[in-house]
Structures are given as C-alpha cells and as structure tokens.
Amino acid sequence: MKESSPAPLIGSKRHKNLKRHDSLDMESNKIDGHHGHGRHQGTGWAMTLQLAFQSIGIVYGDIGTSPLYVYSSTFTNGINDNDDILGVLSMIIYTISLITLTKYVFIVLRANDNGDGGTFALYSLICRYVKVSLTPNQEAEDGNVSNYQLELPSSHLKRAEFLKSRLENSQFAKYFLLFVAMLGTSMVIGDGILTPSISGRVVWISVVILIVLFCVQRFGTDKVGYSFAPIITVWFLMIGTIGIYNFIKWDPSVIKALYPKYIVDYFRRNKKDAWTSLGGVVLAITGTEAMFADLGHFSVRSIQISMCSLTYPALMCAYTGQAAYLRKNNDQVANTFYKSIPHPIYWPMFVVAVGAAIIASQAMISGAFSIIQQSLALGCFPRVQVIHTSTKYEGQVYIPEVNYLLMVACVAVTAGFQTTTNIGNAYGIAVVFVMTITSAFLVIVMIIIWKTHILLVLLYILTIGLVELIYLSAALYKFKQGGFLPLAFAAFLMIIMFIWNDVYRRKYHYELDHKVSPGEVKEIIAKENICRIPGLAIFYSELVHGIPPIFKHYVDNVPALHSVLVFLSIKSLPISKVPMEERFLFRRVQPNEAYVFRCVVRYGYIDAQTDEEPFESILVERLKEYIRATSVSSSTGREIEEVDRAYSAGVVHLVGENAVIARKGSNIGKKVVINGAYNFIKNNLRHIQNVFDIPQERLLKVGMTYEL
Template sequence: METLVHRPYIFWYLTIIVLIKYVTFALRADDNGEGGTFALYAIISRACNLRSGGATHTSDFELSGYDPLASATAPQGSDVAPAPNANVKVRSGANARVKRALATSSFLQVLLLSITLSAVCLILSDGVLTPAISVVSAAQGIQYQSNISNDAVVGISIGIIVIIFSVQQFGTKKISYLFAPVTTIWFLAIAAVGLYNIFKFRPAVFAAISPHYLYYYWKAGAHEAWVKLGGVTLALTGAEALFADLGHFNAPAIRTSFIAFVYPSLVCAYLGQTAFIIHDRSAAPTAFWSSVPKPIYWPMVVIATLAAILASQAMITGCFSIVQQAVALNCFPRVTIRHTEATHRGQIYAPQVNWVLMAGTVIVIGIFQTGPGIGAAYGLAVVSTFFLTTSLLSLVMLVAWEWNVGWVLLFWLPLSTLEGMLLSANALKVPDGAWFPLGVTAILVTILATWTYGQKLKRGYQDQHRSYLLDLLQPADGPGAGPTQALQLAGSRQRLGVAPGIGLYYTESLAGVPPVLAFLLPRIPAIHEVTVFLTVRHVPLPTVHASERLLLRKLHYQGFYHAVVRYGYMEAVDHDKQFVDTLVQELLDFLSPEVIKESEAAAADEGSPSDVTLGSATGRARRSLAAAAKAIAAAHRAATALKAVDEDASTKQAGKALVGQDGKDTPGLALHVEEREGAPSPWVQQPSQFRASLRKRRGASLSADTFPTNAPAQSEQALVGAAAGHGTRFILGNTHLTPSTDCGWIKAFVVETMYGVLSRNIQSTAQTYRLDPDAAVEVGINMRV
C-alpha cells in the first residue's frame, strides 16, 4: 500500500503539469514560433505596449507579428514579411483594467520584469544542476554492477562534464544528429523495461493511478507525506525545456511526440518501477537500475549516459540562448556571443557563460556527489520556475488572449495550488541542499538588478542632459567645404571643420543629439561630411524581418540623418561592411525625388499623391509608405497610439502610458521635441522597397520623365555617395557612472563598486555590434548620477 499511494502523485502531476499546462496551454503561447520565459514577457509587453528600458515607438505597432494574438505567417527564410497586424482591440472589463494598470503603473512594470528575471535566473541555476544530476545518475549505473567507489563515480562524472563543456566552442551541429535516435531509443528502452516489470511482477499495478490512493497517502501521515511529496519533482524535470525549445521545433510536432510517445513511455517506466518495488522493497532507493534486467543492463548504462550528455547539451544551449535574449533586452551585462554555425540562428556559444556553468557544475558534483543528493538541491529551482511560469502564462491569457477572468482563475488557482504544495515540500530540503539554487539565483538576481539599475540611472542622466540639434548647431556665415553646409556651434559660434566620410554616432535615444557627439563637439569642433545618428532598438519580438528593420528620416541640416535599426530579442547585431553598404543604399533611396515627394505629402497630412502601396510590390497586404509615415508622424499627438493600449482610455491616460508617470517627454513623441530636433521629414521604413513598389506600379524606370526633379535631394544624394567613398567611422560613447557628492553611501556603493565592476568587465559595444576595429572609436564619458 505504501508504494502504491505514492505513485498517483507522480502520474497526476505528470498529467496536470506537463501534459495539460505545458503541452496543452503553454505551447499555444508562442511568440512568433519562440517559447520560454522571454517569449511570455514579450507577448505581455506587446499587449500592454511596454518596452524594457524605454518608450514604445508608434512604428513598432506596424511590425508584422506585433499583434500578440497572431502567429507568424511568413515562411522561414522568406524575403517577404507577413502583413502587419492591426492594433489589438481590448474588450472592456477586467482585461482592459489590467492592461491599463500595466501600461500606466511603473511598480507593476517593475514587478513584471522582476518575475521574468527571477524565472530566468532559476533556469540558469538549472543549467548548473541539470548536467550534474544527469551525468551523475547515469554514471551511478556503473557503480551498482561493479566494485568502484563513489569517489570514482564522482571522478568519471567530472571528466564527462569537462568534456561536454570543452567541446561547446566547436558547435553542436555534428552531435545534433544524435538527438533523435538516442532519445527515441532511450524512451523505447525505458517503456520496454517498464512493461516487462509490470507483466512479470504486478500486472494490476495500473490501479496505482487511481485518485483514491491520494487519500491513503495523506492519511498514513501528513508530515511524512508532505516531505516525500518533494521527490515527485524529479519526475517533472524537463517540462520547462519542452516549452523553451519551441523555437527549434514546432508546437504540433512537440505535442504529437509527447502525447503519442514520451508520455506513455514515462507512465510505463514509473509503473514498472512500482511493480518491481512491490516485488522487492529493498530496491526502492535504486529503483530504476535495480529494475533493469541483467542481459540489457550495460547497454542501458551506455544509452543512459548518452541521453544524459544530450540532456546536458540541450540545457547548456538553452542557457546560451537565454543569456543572449537577456543581453538583447539590456537586462544582463554584455558577454561575448559567437555564432558557431552561419546558417542556424540557434547555434551560439557564450564563452564566459560556458566556463562559469562548467565551474558551477563541477562544484555541485563535488559537494553533493550522488544523484539523490543533487536531487535535493534540484527540486526547489525546478518548482519555483513552474510557479512563475504559471503566473506569466495566466497573465498572457488575461491581457493577450483576453480570456474571461473566471477561466483564467480556473487555470491559475488549481495549478498554483499544486505547484505551491511542491514548492513548500521542496523548501523543507533547504538544509539538505536546496540552499544551493537559492544562493545561485540570489547572486544572479543581484547581478541583473544591479545592471538594470545602472542602466536606468544612465538613461535618466541622458534624458536630463539631452541636447537638441537646433540648440547645439546653427548655420555659419559663408560657404561650406565643397557641397557641405557650413555650421558653427550655437554657443561659442566656432565654425565646425569637416572630416571626410560618413560618421555613424550611436545613441540609445530616438531624439536629440547622441551624447557622444554632444560631448565631442565643444572639444573637437568637427563633423563628418555625412552624419548619421544611429539608434539600435530591440523590440519585443523574437526577430524583425529584414524588410522592416530600418527606419530613416532627414534632420534639419544638410548631411544629417537619423537611422533606427530594429532587432528582435533572438537576434544578434552585426554592423559589418554589408550593413554599412545597405545603410548607404537606403540613404540614397531615401533621398530619391519620388520618395521625398511621398514623405513630404505624408508629413503635410495630404495623403499619398501616387497611391502606391508596398503590397503591390511584395504580393502581400502592406500599407503604403504614406500611410505608414502618416501614422508615425501622427505620434506627435499623445493619444495616437491609444488603441493599442485601451480604446476606452482617455487622452490623459494615453499620455501617461506613452510619456511616462512623471510627465516628461518621451523621445520622438512630443511635438516640441520635433521642433527642437529639426526633423522636416517623418520616419520612412526601408526606402528601397518603396522605390521598388513605385517602379512596379509605374511600369517604368525611375527617371526625370517619371518623377519631378528635386535639386536639393539630388545634391544630398551626391554628397552621400561621395562621403561613402571616403569611408565610414563608428563613434560610440563608453559611459562611466560616478556617484554624486550628495548621494547616500548605499547608492554610492551600488554605482561605484557593484555596477562599476560589471561595466568594467563586460564586452565593449564595438565588439557586441561586431564593428570593424580599425573604424570604431570609443569615447569615455563620465556621468555623475
């Protein structure tokens, strides 16, 4: 009876947590094909118009796949973007109130981000524990049929771990071919062993899944039952990875393979062990290995070891991916990310993360030494991740899927109760080893919180000290050097020199002069022939289609432009020669007379004179340039993007959602900011595609006969072409935060010591963006906060 009463919990937890929660519901919450914690956060962010570390720009709403209710429609590898989704319409009632609260409350936004980052830190701690418990458990199979000591098992396990982590730098493409056959053989083997034990020792063991045994489980002794409940967790490990790996497969494939193959195999395996334990009670501590028939024992050891290696590999790769996503969202210090396979986006390698994970795994094996010992540490991290994922998934149901609150509570309440029971049972194991994941998670949370706080201080300083183009520069008397307009500093009236080539000045803001340029001009009064303010934006999408990546607009003075390059959280920034060539070509297309005419009409709110749409060129329903430009230009009115938050909200509430709680101007949204910026044209997305659509609709080549000439635009085209021939320079600011004299000692310690250590040991922006080292210039800027 004691053996039977414990098995219903394994079966029902496996059914409810894995089959119902993850396979049935979580796999529906894919972010354009991607899964995991950041996918849930991104869906919520888009549904409520949130963006970590900055404001949501109106143009983000036009991105294909931005609608959290829609799935990606473009095939992978296609050069054509799917149709942009209309802004999400919110039903009235609780759904609208929750969306409004998240859109306007800084506290709730911080809480949401904290839950997300806590789940991420727990998964990273699993990245240390999963290889340890998988390899040690497999290696212990050798010990049960030989005379080797436990120290030998530890040594073998550490050797395997070192090999696994050492080969990460070479990529996983070659061993990836082993995943399908090894896992198939593994699940077939454990199912066969389970069925063998069932029919040989206890065919009636299927009765163990009856819920009435749950009553006897608690009746036998509540406290003892509570303690033993923590052991169920090990049967559920891997469920979070099933959801996180969604991007490498697809939901129907995962759902079919689990329901038809993996789930029955696991049920047979656990029931088979139950039948064997009823036959031989002394075998309970080593139920799995003891139940394996001797003729196939050593083949099972080999298969288990291979399966453990592949499980470890999957977890390590998942950690690399999570860190890449966190870096992209500016929630994690920049670390080196290398792509080991040019044709596969997911094949990445993070050296610093790899060696830290290896050191942590070796320490875990050295401390706990046995599978059960590591299991005591493992359970708390796994169940905590389950609990946080349930909360995020429930929020997705409420704000993105817009389910009735009653249905959401019917999902959340039973799951949170069951997972809360597991969480409390595993919390009892803190003295036995569960302290380890808590310690690792606390360290990671401290690092992420420190980095996020430092980035917030930096953004606040930049907002407070922002300079605008018309406040900083003014036309100078007399002609410029060649075709370049002569400019001088507005304060000192010192004339600016002109350096040959194109200068790309990186900035995080959508408005104002880049801090690095504002810092340099008083000290080195010179500009390039062509000056481009370049903003790298990460939007809450896994990827941004190439046809939607670039936004351009012209600034007040000749040769000054602002470019916004958008990336998803699964993408790496690569500003190599190809990127520069593309940017130059887009600038030339942007300055073509036909595009200028269209954008001027949009800026004047006159509609599209040529009525040409991108849909006619791509074969998909795309909005016209004029319509898109008009929508972006209309962002100067605070309530323009209101529909994406809540159709019933007031203009004032919309202003708070877009401008911020303190009423400060959100970059690129306030009209007076545009006036000080001196931006005569709206943002234009991918001008080259618009020119192509014009060419197709007109059925003629672009010539003076087809479009009216525009002498200023043609002059700037010539200027850009000539400057491109003189080379490109990348100018970046390397900021250092210094505590002000009047701040408290705690803030001073966090800024100067904790954040300072992180900022001095991260990868430089030039390395992160893969800039040509011979063309990149980093300028140190001190910010007193």
Template sequence: MVVANDEGGVKPSHGGPAVADAAPQVDHGMLALTLGALGVVYGDIGTSPIYAFREALVASSGGNVAEREDILGVLSLIIWALTIIVTIKYILFVLRADNKGEGGTLSLMALARGAFAHRPRWILLLGMLGASLFYGDAVITPAISVLSAVEGLNVVTPTFEPYVVPLTLVILAAVFAVQRFGTASVASVFGPVTALWFLSIGASGVVHIVDDPEILLAINPVYIVYFLANSPEVAFVTIGAIFLAVTGAEALYADLGHFGRRPIVLAWLAIVFPCLLLNYVGQGAFVLSHGGIVGHPFFEMNEGWALLPMVALATAATVIASQAVISGAFSLTRQAVQLNLLPRLEILHTSETQSGQIYMPRVNMLLGIVVFMLVIGFQESTNLAAAYGISVTGNMLMTTLLLAVVMLKIWKWPLVAVVALTSMFAVIDIGFFVSNIVKVLDGGWASLAIAFTMALIISTWMRGSRYLFEKTRKNEMPLGFLTEQLAKKKPQLVPGTAVFLTGDPLSAPTALLHSLKHYKVLHEQNVILSVVTAQQPKVPDQERARIEKLNDLFMRVTVTFGYMEQPNIPRALAICRKQGWKFDIMTTSFFLSRRSLKASPTSGMPLWQDKLFIALAKSASDATEYFQIPTGRVVEIGTQVAI
C-alpha cells in the same frame, strides 16, 4: 521597447492534382523535426526516471523499504503530475502562448508586457525572477543527470564507487569543452539516441509490469488521496521528490522557436509520455515484487546483459540533456542582454544556417565552474535532488502567473475562466514549491544561492543603467537645439559620413559634442543612430530601419532588432539604401563614447552595488564587436562619469 546605448547596455524606451487512390504521403520534414525535438526538448525530463521514483520512495518510506500503499500512492502522484503539469498545462496551454513563434520565460514576459500601454514593472519582475531561477536549473541539471547515470556503475559492482565522481567530472568537462564547436555538428545524433533511450526505458518497464500487475491500479487518483491522508507529513516531503519527474517541462516552452508547437506536441504524445509512464509503472511493479525494497530500481530491473548497455545509454542521454540545458542558458542570456537585464556579452555563432546555434564563452565557463562545484560538494545525486526542485518549481510558478496575464489581456478570456485555470495550476506549483523549500538546509540553499546571485546581478545592472542614463542625460544638450545652431553657423566641413551611436535619440551624443570640442570640424553628413530592441523575437527587413531628416547636415536613424537577433549595424544600414540614403561603409566613420565609471556616494545605490555595477560594465563586450562594426571604421572618445 528597449533602446541600446553606446556604452554597452540597453535602456527601456518606450504540385499536381491529387490522385484518389494514391497512398498517403509521409511528412518527412515533420518527422525530422519531431525526432530533433526528442533530442533537444525532452532530454531533461527523459532522464528523470533514473532518480525520480527512487527519491520519492525513499522520502515516503523514510528508509529502504516502502509499503505497498506508499508505492501505489507515489506512482499515482507521478502519473498525474505528468498528466496535469506537462500534458495539460504545457502542451495544451503554455505552448500556445508564443511570441512570434518564440517561447521561454523572457519571451512570455515580453508578450505579457506588450499587452499593456505602460509595460508594468511587476511583469518585468516576474520575468526577472523566472530567468534567475532558470539558471539554477541550468547548472543543477547537468550535475544531477550525469552523476545519477554514472552511479549506475555501482549497481554493476560496488568497486566502481570511488570513481563515480571523478568520471562524472571528466564527462562534464568534455561536455563544456565541446560547446565552442556548437551543437549543429552533433545534433543529428541527438534525436536518434534519445529515441532509442525512450524506447529502451519503455520496453524495460513493459517487461516488469508483469512482475506485479496490481501496479496498474495506480492510475486511479484515489491512491493519491489515501497517500496524502494517511501520513500528511511524510506525503508533504514526498511531493517535493515527486516533482523530479516533471523537471524539464520548461524546455518544451523554451525550445518552441527551434521546432514549433506541432513537433513538440507530437513527440510528447506519441513517444515521450507513453514511454515515461511505462517505465515508472515498471519500476513500481519491480519494487512491489521485491518486497518494497527501494534500492536503485531503474538500473536493478535491467540486471544481466542489459545493465551495462543501459548505463552507457543513460550516460549518453544525460549528456544530451546537459547539452540542451546549456544551449538554453545561452539563448536565455542573449535574450536577457537584448532586454537590458544583463550587460553585453560575447556571442559567437557556430552555424551558418541556424541563428539559434550560439556559443557564449563567459557563460559557458561560469556554468562549468558552478557545475563542478556542485558535483564535488554534493558527491551523490540523492544529495543534489534536494537542490533541484526549488529552482524548477519557482520558474514554473512564474510561467503560470505570466500565462494568466496573456490569457486575460491577449487571448481575451473571461476572467472566471482565467482565475479557475490559473488557480488549479498555481495551487499545484505552490504545493510543489513549498514542499521543496523545506529542503533548504538539505541542499536547497544551492538553488536559492544561484537564483539570488543572478537576481542581484540583473537588478544591479538594470538599476545602475537607469541611474547612469538619468545622470548623463542631465549633462546632455537637446539634439534639436544643437542641429539648429550648427545649421545656422556651420563649422569646417570634411568629406564623408559620421555615425554617432546613442541611447537617447533626443539628446546630442556625447561623442558628437566631444568631436566638435576637440576637432572643430563636422562631416558633410551626420547620422544620429539609435539601436532599439523590439518586444518580439525577430523584426522583418522592411521594419528594420527608420530615417528622419533633421536638416542638410543631420538625420536621425533608428535601427530595430528583435530580442532573439544578433545586432549587425552595417547590414541594417545597408537596408537604408532603399530609403534614399547612399550608405557606403568605406566612407563612413562610427563614433562611440567609451565611458569610464567611478563610484559616487550620491548615486542612489549602496557603494557595494556601485562597484558591482562598474564591474559588470567593465565585463561587457566591446560595442564594436557586439554591433559587428568594422574596427577600422570606429573612433572611440572617452569620458569619465561618476554614478
């Protein structure tokens, strides 16, 4: 478990009868979920055909003309990458590793850690690395997706070239500006637009397969062997570009809680997978029929009346893909806050019916700034492609390792089966990762810089929170001792209830000690309140609150929230009425301790890390707002702590 403290962090704790001849009924709910999954889950991987095949051919040919064997080899690699990584790994296995219906790197980490009595730190490290790498994906996806789509205007006429970057920035600015309104109002069009996108790229591919039907031979994996054996050095670099075809696969798992496994699987097998294959095969046939000239096959094979509509549709699809990954970053950040990987951040709910529809102003602003910097700095999607693969491959490798733990400890699979399956996935993940890591100087440094920055922030927050907890605990009085003394010798009592928030339910809250010191009084009823984050997405109401009576003056209340839930203390305490506590918000005062932190040479961290932790702590949103406590019922008592 993870326990929230009153400073802004959380700390580790432990109908009628059937008619025989009736026509089969259509499951409209499932169709709606499947259509929604198209728009949210598959927006990222669905826009990969715009640039993936082109980048792979450029890498394999070293120029603008590719040999027939290279085209067949590259296409075969893409076909089997989509089959093994997405269809087998994610669809068949990873989607089954749900944590109470929720998915994503941190959900998988929480699931894996929960299988151990002592929750090993190395599993936490894997989750931390996976989350850090995801943020790299979250900023590169909008940049490369929108930029590559707008570059389609260059195929219409080269005179558009000077306007590609400015137009990309305008579109991205609009995307980030509308985040505050939430995706609920526009989500209804995401699915239909994305469905039209997949059907269009599938039809575009089918039309051009007849250009050179020999391209269908690429389904034979033998062409992969030929390609890898004939020029290993070139093939090694090409594999890094091949991976662009499967970027977005993590979204299948990350958005599991929004749609459920069945709609995601149905959308992939019925629409996404076939249309992607058809388009990639069509691009291959188009390039073969044009003498191997690479160019920009995705847009070039739509020249004529279909070109401008395809550019417009591609731009809309990339905007949707960007929206999906930005929303994913909000969800991941909320999980990280609840699991004490990041400080408290302001969370705004944009939907009255969907708890997952959230907006985080600070995260949105930072994502937007970094995306703008990437577009301005790299200028072309080809340059950004080198930066893309590292973060995604690294994230997928973390998923593979965590999945192995779930297979072994929770699913109770035989060790031999776990090792065999994990080895196959890990070899592929590592191969893709290594082939991308060599592109560090070509742009891969951007992914590493983003991931390193996030890992540094997460590790600093976790380390600083631990030192702060240990230091404040030394100066605190055991709660049992204090309550016994106050029961024997009662101070002046005043009417009402006082609730003292604390991260350590065994120690007397700092706010309580200071209240006694300065006011010399005690309320008739005093509650020591701890907020706990469970290692599951949501907690049922019957498990929300636990009451323990200490004596006539004090009782201890533990409130539990899932890591996907937004804490609401008044609502949680209202549940306590069923357990006998006559809770009335209008006669209750909430006492919080506001700590002023100062750097100390004896903290155990370098001075620069002390200062970083203090800056992070200052950036945390107010505890009153975060826990949704009425501001008129809050008393804050300040203390100064040197860490």
C-alpha cells in the same frame, strides 16, 4: 526638426491610440514586408514531422532521463508500506498528465512570442500589450513591425481593462514583474547547472564528462544535433519496453494507481513524510520548461506530436514498470532504474543512459544560453558576446563567458554535493519555481491578451496553480539539504542583473534629459570653425529619441564632422525577431544639405546583431533607399552620389565610452551600486565594439562622464 506625415507600412496594423512623440521618419516604413507571426507557421506535414523528430533530441533529454532518480529521491528513507508505491506512482502519473501534458503542451505553448518561448518571452509579450516596461518600448514605429502584434484589449472587457490599468499605474507592479522575470531567468540558468550535475553516478567520472561537455560547446549544437534525436528515441523506446516487461513480469496490479484514492491513502499513512517526499516526485517533470524555452527551434504542433506520440507513453510505461518492480523488491529503491533492467541488456542500456544524460545536459545548457541572450537584449544582463553557431536554427547560440562560468559551477556542485539526492533537492526548487513563475505570467496573458473567461482562469489557478504551489512548499522544506543552492545562485545572479538594469535605465533617462535639440544641431553644423572632412561617420548611441549629449562633447573637443554623419541607435524590441526589411528607420537632421541622419536599428531578442553581410554596406543601402523615398527627384541623384563618395572615402565608427558615477549628494546605497558594483561589472566584461565586431582600425572612442 521638420516633421513629415507618416506613411503606413503595408501588411501591418496601427492602433489609433498610439501617438508619436519624438521618433523617426515614418516614410522609411514604405519598404514593403509582411511576415507571419512565429516561425514554422503554415509548414506542411512533412516539415512538421521532421521538426517533431528533431525535437525529441533537443527538448526531451531532461524529462526523459528523470526515471534515473525519481523513486530514489522520493523514498529517501526506504519503503514503509507496499501501497506507498501505488500512491507515488499515482502522483507521478497525474503530475505529468496535469502539468507537462495539459499545462505546457496544450496551454503554455500557445503563449509564445512569435514562435519563441521562455520566461522573458512571456514578459516581453506582456510588455507589448501593457505599458509595464521600465524603459520606453511602445512606440508608433515599433507597432508597425509586422510581427509586433500590438493590440489593446476591447473596451467592453472591463476585467482586462481593469487589470491592465492597475498594472500600468503601479510602479510597484512594474518592478515586481521585472523582478519575477529575472527570478525565472535565474532559475532556468540554475537548471543549466544542476541538470549536468544530477545526471552522473560516479563523481570523478561526472566531473571529467562535464569538462569535456562544456569544452565542446563552442562548436555549436548544430554540429551534433542530428545525432541527438536517434539516441533519445532509442532511449524512450528502451525505457518504455523495459517498463512494459517489468509491468508484466513483476506486478500488473500496479495499474490500480490510476485510481487517485491511493494518493489520499499515501498522505493519510505518511502525513508530513508524504508531503516532504513531493520534492522527489516533482523530479518527474524536470525539463518540462524546456518544451517552452526551446520552442523557437521547432513549432507548437511538432512538440505536441513528439510529446503525445513518444515521450508521454514512454514515461508512463517506464514509471509504471519501475513501480511494478519495486512492489516485489522494496529493498532496491536506492538504485531502482538500473536494478530493474533485465540482465542481458544491462550494459547496452547503461551506454544509452550515459548518452541520454549528456544530451539532457546539452539541452539545458543551450537553454541557458538562449535565455541569457533574451535578457541581454532587454537590458537585463551585463554585456557579453553572443555567437550564433548555426545558420539553420536562429536560436542556437554560444556565450563564451557564461559557458565557462557554468562549467565551474557544475564541477563545484558535483564535487561538493557528492550524491544525486542532495543535488535533486536543489534541482526540485529550481524546477518548480520556474513553473510557478510561468503560471503567474500565464494568468496575466489569459486575462489581458487571450481574454479568457474568468471561470476558466479560476479553474487553472485552483488546479494547476495550486498543485505547483504544494510542490514548491515541499521542495522549499528541503532548503538545508541542498535546496538553498538554486536560491543562493538566483539571488547572486539577480543582484547582478538588477544592478545592471538599474544603471542601464538611469543612463537612458540621463541621455533623454540631456539630448541635443534640433536647433542646437543646426547651430553646431553652421559654426564657422566646424570643417567637413570626407567619409562616413557612424555615431553609436542607446538613445532612440534624439541625439545624445556626447555629440556636443565630441564637437567641442574635435571641431570636425565627416561629410555624412549617421547617429545610430541599437534598439532591442520586446519581440523575438525583426524582419530585415523592417529593421532600419531613418530621419534627416535639418538642414538637408548637412547630410546628417538619425537611424534606429531594431533587433528582436534572438536576432544576430552581426550579420553575414557587412553591417556597413547594409546600412548604406538602406540609407540610399530612404533618400530615394524622401528626396525630390532633382536632388536624389546628387545626395546618393554624396553618400557613395563618403562611403568610398572610408567609414569611421564613433563609440561613446561613457563613464558613470553617482552625482554629488547621493546616498551611500546609490554610490555603492553605481560607483562600485556597476563599474566593477562593466570593467570586467566586454565593451560595445567587441559585442558588435566593430573593426578596431576604424574605431574612435569618445569619452564622457555621466553623473547619475
């Protein structure tokens, strides 16, 4: 295949060490376009404040409703000593301050992937700076996407280079990082199940509310989004005000809990029981991860403002007020929240509490959709349909199959566990596991990408990291009392994800090893028995580096080619969004007069892969722009006319329907994974034409069996 000299993309950076092996013509990058890193960057204060207000309803529903059950989940056997209340309050205050405020609001939010957060966003960020992805992802053309931000560590920072080298040269490290990313994803999805379950008080009422909640998901969060923020704002104002009232009325001396000595005394008195009670205290920070996972809807500054101005003060007042109430009413710890509400406002507060609990559920369900979408785009989740429900907010998606599976799981958990205490045990493990995984990835980001001083990294590990590990150990202690649920669910989900990803990688490398060479393509086109028919054929493939083997299989059985043929690869980059003008990359397949092109369409993990404007017309326009940029003036008009004629004659979508089986002689484990598990999953989920909305009347499937 003829090589042409690359032309740099305006506004992007290329690293001198990136080398091109076999990829697409760089001349397609002449289309200008530069975009800032992350959405909502550079917005004015008016927009920032508006986003801050909206974030109250979307982000903080979960952590905001934690006062409903924290004290009852901590003092499961009652209060033995009145000063134990001070010890628990002190732990709540410092846990929220250290993990929610310091770690997430001021540190983790900075580790966003061009404005998006979450476990897979962190994993994707690391994969761009360190070659740890198990499928190729660092290509020269990808580095030219304006928000790819590919940059290697400075050579003088030997610590960063050492860690980078160790990760890149260790196959175990690559698999382990992928495993951890999948584990974090599974736990966040577990949050999506447990948050709705823990919010209810009466089982059958909770089940009805859950079914209704999941049934309305298809309408999208945007339809009710504007009603969320006012409800949660009222909720925070009410729990904060009630907290101040209880603090003044019952026992203002609880302010002593600011003295950490009460934590030490609490552990000295209760010993092992104090340690196991941490599983209840950790529920005070449930939903903290949502600030990071839902970052794409807002901005770092807007979330910092909403947390510091409303959420944090309201929570401090609420927990302090409940502690003051409990100091005089030890026997009412099982139902602290509702018992501490002043009688005249009990029912209004009850109504607001129900609304807040529903909104908390909505936020975590939406978060589960988003993180599944990210893992799907990176080849780590079985193919499902992703529906974008909002034209204003890119990250608002709906996944029908996942929605109904979550509904069944939520109803089963609520009906099976009966009490919020048991659900809380399971919830605590899911919450702390995700936080610990985020910290592990964050340390890698600190060392390799931020190049943070080693003393600051150690300080983070010895304070925040150590606290999270202590909480995780306490949560795991309650494994039999409900703690097994998120681990069992995560194990089930991870098996599915790993099987899918394993075969996905095997298929990719099979196609790479058996791709059709440029010389073979030229020979095929030149054959006398090959006829050219009017029309444009789009041949889909996951292979980026060449033409897939299924093309030769197709021509051997159907000796006809359309007048214009485009080999199209859908490639997901480990970034959140690819600008439209940088999405298409083309290269000719020689000879020019054959009108055969290769094209890679690049998507970020939150990009919609079915755009409002028909995909076919976008592809043809980009193809003509490429022809204008690369053809000599004497042939440009003729070539564009040929493309227009082919487009007018009709477009046919050729989709490879690849069956995969384990090759002869494979061990039993490989046969079970490929022949059994993978094919079962594949046959019971959507095919590519359903995911990309390919018109059925113009779809042609080409079957081929891959022996892996």
